[in-house]
Amino acid sequence: MARFIFITGGVVSSLGKGLASAALGSLLQARGFSVRLRKLDPYLNVDPGTMSPFEHGEVFVTDDGAETDLDLGHYERFTGVPARKTDSISSGRIYTNVLNKERRGDYLGKTIQVIPHVTNEIKDFIAIGEDEVDFMLCEIGGTVGDIEGLPFFEAIRQFSHDRPRGQCIYMHLTLLPYLAASGELKTKPTQHSVKEMQSIGLAPDILVCRSEHPIPEKEREKIALFCNVRKESVVAAYDLKSIYEAPLAYHAQGLDQAVLDAFEINPAPKPDLRVWEDVADRIHNTDGEVNVAIVGKYTQLEDAYKSIKEALTHGGMANRVKVNVSWVDAEVFDSTDAAPYLEGYHAILVPGGFGERGTEGKIKAAQYARENNIPYLGICLGMQMAVIEAARNVAGVSTAGSEEFDHEAGKKRFEPVVYHLKEWVQGNAKVSRKADDAKGGTMRLGAYDATLMAGSKVADVYGSTAIEERHRHRYEVDIAYKDKLEAVGMKFSGMSPDGRLPEIVEWTNHPWFIGVQFHPELKSKPFDPHPLFKDFVRAAKDNSRLV
Template identity: 65%
Template sequence: MSARFIFITGGVVSSLGKGLASAALGAVLQARGFRVRLRKLDPYLNIDPGTMSPTQHGEVYVTDDGAETDLDLGHYERFTGVPSRRSDNVTAGRIYKTVLEKERRGDYLGGTVQVIPHVTDAIKEFITADLTDEDFVLIEIGGTVGDIESLPFLEAIRQLGNELGPERAMFVHLTLLPYIATSGELKTKPTQHSVKELLSVGIQPDILLCRSEHPIPDSERAKIALFCNVRREAVIAAYDARSIYDVPISYHAEGLDVQVCRHFRLGCEQEPDLSRWRTIIQRAHQPEGAVTIAVVGKYTKLLDSYKSLSEALTHGGFANNVKVQLEWLDSQVFETAGNNYLLEEVHGILVPGGFGERGAEGKMAAARFAREKDVPYLGICFGMQMAVIEAARNLANIPGAGSTEFGDPPAKVVGLMTEWMRGNEIEVRNAEGDLGGTMRLGAYPCILKPGSRARAIYGDVQTIQERHRHRYEVNNAYIGPLEARGLVFSGMSPDGLLPEIVEIPDHSWFVGVQFHPELKSKPFDPHPLFTSFIGAAVEKSRLV
């Protein structure tokens, strides 16, 4: 293995955008012809983010192999197109669990188990495992330098940096240059203190990425370089961008990729091929029109809960050369009569995934409005289930239609599936199991019905693969009564047991999917469902 490792840390404050910085750097290196892989080390003690509240941690990003991971892995995939794997995200909880399991088995031969070397060795094993022919592996360390939780990870990458040497390892530190309006100047002291904190654990950064809302004067760059012991040209400005898709080109313009190549003694005379990124930002900044999409969800107070979703809708806009304006609406609003006016001016309605009874009736009300008013509708996961229950109640006249997620309804239109096929194996779950990892997770195949809208959207292919994250399934015992009233089940699992896609052929555009298509959408390769949905919204906008 001859991969080069780039470790990305952050300082001063959280939420500076290490994930986006890592993804953008990966994209620029990829544009230079290098093979890249991106990974995330998370210092929290949860085994994974699967049981964490979306309003606290943001969305859970699911990989093809069924891992519940940090949302930054979504940035990595969207910017590079390299599918993330379970081996690309690890938490302190999973590291400690691995170490303690080894201790219980006696693998340490009775020795005292310590953070150094046992925990740090486990972290290094994760960083270097499951690699093939990558030229660069970018490792983002979550949290902020100075957090007590991050110390084992920082120690591990310090050790690995020494073991690999500067020929195969480098450190990039992302900091903030705050602007003090009263004095009219950028302040470098927080960056100096952050680097000092990093030096205290034995890590000297090779490149500083400095977030700033204002231009960084040459004198301030020189000051940062002097006090932080880096070359002046290695002090890279990371300015706020009009869109996240401007960042790869912005970083290249500031010379970030050139500094990385020079550190590793690689040729950097040839310019990277950033043509596809220029096409993307042209579509982002020069659309030919605009559509408004209402997103009716329950986690709308923290939009990171729907990060992949909002980006996938933007990608659908790129494909149709329009700007997608999002109206984030709390689904509970529609549980009160008289609030449907909030949906009357939109060109499409999307009900995303979610868990629990809160806001469910409001999501059904939004689905009913879309169905009756012929507004393009996309229901994802829970949004599909709510559309099916609404149709069962108001189209098929099935009294007591509901979901066992909320109790024990008379008609269990949606229920907990306890067994299903994955390849040649039966997977089994039960209602009393732990919440973490007990869902249908990862990529599963779906067979598309000939002549259906779904099949046309996917380019007339028979089988697709999409990523799932849910516990409950639409009960196929109700397929007959629902199809008799116009709701067509156009996508099914290969064994015919699990409904995957529903649609209403007589509607302008009404589709519900049990999976999460937003997880596979990319700016340079928009997901066909979002492309078609936004296309229908464009048609709707011409009629309004």
């Protein structure tokens, strides 16, 4: 039966609970334990799928088709454990489940209340798969004191109370602000955050304190005394040059040992940290650098492309180069020449997105990369824009566009080279969709197989002609244009197994130009870089020597 670690945050948001959870999971793995990580989010959206990237950052997609919080990406990247639908829940989903049960009569006419019905639903979710692993790490979104988080805090209090003593612990992240005027780290916000926890029946076993300055022994003792934790369980979390230093940094501060001590696991297995030592070595010992432009529409918030940026970092590690990412707003050159904005980059990446805004700029980015032999990776919408560019400027379809943009405008302006997915095969069932279906959860989501053309660039990159990748899209390149595009050199080098849905395109007369309908960034890890990103950065490295 699993031991449970509940991770909460206080004082301010964005302290790095997700990173701390992921790093702790990797450290427990290094000691030989199996882990699973979970995210409980208090917002009322059913899932992040229809939320703007400006609101919530990237939507992370699992193999089984869940649209989840970006922290699940951290969990996968650090532990290598594929996330599942049962690893992410929101208040919206919890309340939906409860109300559906009430409508079915499952509660036998009882009055439905937060306690016990909502908290029981949360507890049932937490317990899913508890017999599969040694440790279950559950991160609670938001901060202690948020009104929407109260049902979750009450649920984890009850959950611990229901279990045998010693099966659950609480880890709390706080901030130690530094006042330059007095030259002091202030512990009072942490004390108040713990006091808030105690007022709702929770007492932290471990405190992880974010700080920009070293924590003096005196302050550590003070925190331990007033927050009622052992001094060895006050763990410092300092700013790092790379998030991938976190496992080694937290181990040096004794986080994993504090957790094992809290569970009274003695003697503790010794950790094998060679994987993370190699990752750190690749971060700090590079052989040059490359400059990559990400031409997108959500560039004001880097978290909107979190997995892409991390996958580029992984590709850099594999090639021992530093990848300098520049965020280029595609709207800037929607109606002007792209060259002044893209000159000097060793590679161009156009990521996914929804809606027409910025798409003309993305099309011009694909054109610039094609005409100037710049390595290009188009992901999801980035592939579709590359196909539209090829159709317009090479294949003679001057009005080529996407049905998505006509659907938004309410009138026909384009010849739809890209159109809405009407049907596809998921497992053994056929899925059908209409253009005007509700948006939430109606896309082609999750892992699907693809067959690669033997002898193609992408088959060489993967080292295989059979792959499985994660999807998240509502529109698809129309197979009817395949022959016309292939006649001018754009090969459809990856297809769905039934041959109906284009998965990958590439220019045969270009050093490195690949567009993929799926999201390879979601499966990349620092110790196992995705083949596409690994080879894309290699191509950028080769190009940097020519510039």
